[in-house]
Amino acid sequence: xxxxxxxxxxxxxxxxxxxxxxxxxxRDKNTxxxxxxxxxLIWTLADGTRQTEDIAAEVCSRFDVAxxxxxxxxxxxxxxxxxxxLFRT
Amino acid sequence: MPETSTRHLIQxxxxxAAEHLVPLQVSLEVTQRCNLSxxxxxxxxPVEQELSFxxxxxxxxxxxxxxxxYLLLTGGECLVRRDFFDIAFYAKERGFMVILLTNGTLITxxxxxxxxRLEPAAVGMSLHGAxxxxxxxxxxxxxSFVSTIRAIKLLKGLGVTVSLQTLLMDSxxxxxxxxxxxxxxxxxxxxxxxxxxxxxxxxxxxxxxEADLTELSRYLNYESQEAGPADAESEGKEVCKAGQGIxxxxxxxxxFPCLMMPMKVGNLRQATFAEIWKDNPSPELTYLRSITxxxxxxxxxxxxxxxxxRCMGVAYSExxxxxxxxxxxxxxxxxxxxxxxRKTCYEKSRG
Numbered sequence: 001x002x003x004x005x006x007x008x009x010x011x012x013x014x015x016x017x018x019x020x021x022x023x024x025x026x027r028d029k030n031t032x033x034x035x036x037x038x039x040x041l042i043w044t045l046a047d048g049t050r051q052t053e054d055i056a057a058e059v060c061s062r063f064d065v066a067x068x069x070x071x072x073x074x075x076x077x078x079x080x081x082x083x084x085x086l087f088r089t
Numbered sequence: 090m091p092e093t094s095t096r097h098l099i100q101x102x103x104x105x106a107a108e109h110l111v112p113l114q115v116s117l118e119v120t121q122r123c124n125l126s127x128x129x130x131x132x133x134x135p136v137e138q139e140l141s142f143x144x145x146x147x148x149x150x151x152x153x154x155x156x157x158x159y160l161l162l163t164g165g166e167c168l169v170r171r172d173f174f175d176i177a178f179y180a181k182e183r184g185f186m187v188i189l190l191t192n193g194t195l196i197t198x199x200x201x202x203x204x205x206r207l208e209p210a211a212v213g214m215s216l217h218g219a220x221x222x223x224x225x226x227x228x229x230x231x232x233s234f235v236s237t238i239r240a241i242k243l244l245k246g247l248g249v250t251v252s253l254q255t256l257l258m259d260s261x262x263x264x265x266x267x268x269x270x271x272x273x274x275x276x277x278x279x280x281x282x283x284x285x286x287x288x289x290x291x292x293x294x295x296x297x298x299e300a301d302l303t304e305l306s307r308y309l310n311y312e313s314q315e316a317g318p319a320d321a322e323s324e325g326k327e328v329c330k331a332g333q334g335i336x337x338x339x340x341x342x343x344x345f346p347c348l349m350m351p352m353k354v355g356n357l358r359q360a361t362f363a364e365i366w367k368d369n370p371s372p373e374l375t376y377l378r379s380i381t382x383x384x385x386x387x388x389x390x391x392x393x394x395x396x397x398x399r400c401m402g403v404a405y406s407e408x409x410x411x412x413x414x415x416x417x418x419x420x421x422x423x424x425x426x427x428x429x430x431r432k433t434c435y436e437k438s439r440g
Contacts, residue, residue: 019105
């Protein structure tokens with residue numbers, strides 16, 4: 001599946017980058033999520049101005065991954081965050 | 090997509106933050122003023138000129154930059170500030186997880202609605218008794234019990250998370266059971282504690298209100314789940330994260346390693362947060378960060394360590410040194426150890 005949209009973070013969530021790993025918490029709940037380095041990069045770049053293919057290109061430039069794989073991974077990750085309500089489009 | 094609300098993950102995030110000197114959790118006293126006069130209050134230092142809203146905005150910007158996520162707004166009574174919601178909503182805008190500590194007495198229906206809009210992670214309040222006589226006797230303000238209970242109900246009705254705390258002391262321990270029943274009826278989370286702390290100036294005056302140990306023992310007998318022995322390999326041996334992942338800022342901009350440690354390490358009117366925290370930390374802060382369990386020479390060999398909840402800030406207040414045992418922690422650990430000794434004997438006798 002290819003997500004041809006510009007994902008952005010839902011404002012219900014607060015987040016901080018702690019030494020390269022993004023920590024996300026839901027504003028009025030006691031839950032925490034921690035992303036790995038790749039997930040953290042995707043989260044940081046998802047600001048509503050970039051399409052997933054732009055994000056995948058950035059992932060490709062920073063990590064040792066083939067473009068097709070990066071695109072698939074970014075799409076899958078973004079879809080997970082959309083499903084979980086952390087991203088919106 | 091991993092998600093968890095367990096203390097374990099939050100603890101690992103705290104560990105990581107501390108390791109990288111990210112002040113993940115900051116207590117910000119927006120005022121020293123309070124409309125109550127609780128007899129055990131730790132705020133006994135002269136009122137200084139409060140940070141203005143403009144100054145606070147600058148500080149919140151710096152904290153966001155430094156990586157602070159959990160922001161505890163406290164006082165004094167933070168709602169006495171007329172610009173409290175300007176501060177709180179600015180904090181929300183800057184992406185902090187806001188937690189509010191209040192006595193609740195100033196929460197009217199309209200204030201409650203604003204708090205709902207703020208979406209705090211929690212609003213914490215102290216409940217000092219199950220009756221107006223007991224609660225108001227401790228706050229030394231007639232009507233405070235009624236106002237606090239009204240605030241709890243208002244917030245609860247709006248779906249705001251309320252978290253209550255009761256410090257058991259000589260004048261309310263007789264209502265411990267009634268307090269628990271009241272809290273159950275209110276359907277909010279509640280923590281009973283018995284750990285007094287010195288005042289900001291280092292005075293031990295609040296300790297005069299400690300509950301009688303025999304009475305406390307009787308209570309603890311009934312509350313085994315709240316007094317379980319710590320794991321010998323972890324809790325008793327942990328050195329705190331004050332000055333690493335935790336920080337506190339006073340109403341006048343003084344920076345402390347944590348709310349409980351009155352060891353000033355800088356002032357935000359004289360230096361930036363980054364300078365105080367990372368670029369040019371004071372010798373005191375540098376020393377605090379260097380302390381390991383091995384430096385706690387008395388505590389590390391203590392046979393009560395597994396029962397001890399030693400607080401470095403309390404130790405500093407009580408003894409003037411960070412690495413000495415805190416006498417109050419020693420008393421509490423002995424009490425806890427005695428309780429478990431008796432509990433074990435009782436269980437053995439029942440086969």
